[in-house]
Amino acid sequence: MRDNEFEFIRGLVYERSRINLGPDKRELVSTRLGKRLRATNSSSLGDYCRLLQSPGAEEELGNLIDVISTNHTFFFREQAHFDFMRDTALPEMTARMRTERWPRLQIWSAASSSGEEAYSIAMTLATHVLQTPWHIEGTDISHRILAEAKRAVYATDSVRNLPDALVRTHFQRGFGPQEGQIRVRPELRDRVNFSHLNLLEGEPAFREPFQIIFCRNVMIYFDRPTQEELVARLTRRLMPGGYLFVGHSESLTSINHKLRSIRPAIYQRPIGS
Ligand SMILES: C[S@@+](CC[C@H](N)C(=O)[O-])C[C@H]1O[C@@H](n2cnc3c(N)ncnc32)[C@H](O)[C@@H]1O
Numbered sequence: 001m002r003d004n005e006f007e008f009i010r011g012l013v014y015e016r017s018r019i020n021l022g023p024d025k026r027e028l029v030s031t032r033l034g035k036r037l038r039a040t041n042s043s044s045l046g047d048y049c050r051l052l053q054s055p056g057a058e059e060e061l062g063n064l065i066d067v068i069s070t071n072h073t074f075f076f077r078e079q080a081h082f083d084f085m086r087d088t089a090l091p092e093m094t095a096r097m098r099t100e101r102w103p104r105l106q107i108w109s110a111a112s113s114s115g116e117e118a119y120s121i122a123m124t125l126a127t128h129v130l131q132t133p134w135h136i137e138g139t140d141i142s143h144r145i146l147a148e149a150k151r152a153v154y155a156t157d158s159v160r161n162l163p164d165a166l167v168r169t170h171f172q173r174g175f176g177p178q179e180g181q182i183r184v185r186p187e188l189r190d191r192v193n194f195s196h197l198n199l200l201e202g203e204p205a206f207r208e209p210f211q212i213i214f215c216r217n218v219m220i221y222f223d224r225p226t227q228e229e230l231v232a233r234l235t236r237r238l239m240p241g242g243y244l245f246v247g248h249s250e251s252l253t254s255i256n257h258k259l260r261s262i263r264p265a266i267y268q269r270p271i272g273s
Helices: 003-017 023-039 045-053 058-068 079-100 116-128 143-151 164-170 224-237
Strands: 105-110 134-140 153-155 171-173 181-184 192-196 210-215 238-246 260-263 266-268
Touching: 003 023, 003 045, 003 058, 023 045, 023 058, 045 058, 058 143, 079 105, 079 116, 079 210, 079 238, 105 116, 116 134, 116 164, 116 192, 116 210, 134 143, 143 192, 164 171, 210 224, 224 238
Parallel strands: 105 134, 105 210, 134 192, 210 238
Antiparallel strands: 153 181, 171 181, 238 266, 260 266
């Protein structure tokens, strides 16, 4: 990959997603672009870069972000967040809900990838919040991964570490041609809405503030000014007293923010702020 090609791709990816590709990502970019070169019949990387600059390249720009971004995720990733939600955040929020008359609990899985995080939140709520209405929003920049999240079909292997009772309650097993796959049951799927959102662009259309926001394992791809901007945006969407969960390798210590640190990777918007 030539220097100018890497710089071009790097600039475009930053402009579109704010993902910051350092020089150490050159090999990775080159490997991942191979797929797009084949799919677009480009004979070289130069050819592909020209395609990206041509009018009508919008769809391919989306495909580019798709192959560059990492979608790795799994059910109940970073279990400590789900334990904190069950033991602390949900009891606090359901108590406030009764006195403050919110219509429902609202939780946001920002950068939801293929949906495992949002459905893990949904399973936790379905198990522990019985008398209170709740709703989950899942968003991601990738249209392809959002289609997977909405379909909610996963390899049976992906739930091998979950308790049997939880799997039986919330998943349907596939038979025949669907052997080896499981699908989240419609009762749970109906309570999770997935939509497209670039976290750093425009304003999300949500009207109600969130009691809890999960924004995990995406900030590591951003530079410091972008992380700061993102946390400010998320804070505005959080209700006072609400919680923000970030990935365990994503401490906010090096950026300016208005949140209170509660535990590693758990922050709270101060009440009255
Ligand atoms: C590694 S996954 C994290 C999934 C999940 N939150 C977790 O922790 O398991 C990162 C996700 O961030 C998404 N992403 C990257 N840049 C984004 C942006 N600017 N706005 C919204 N989503 C973005 C990617 O498409 C990808 O699905």
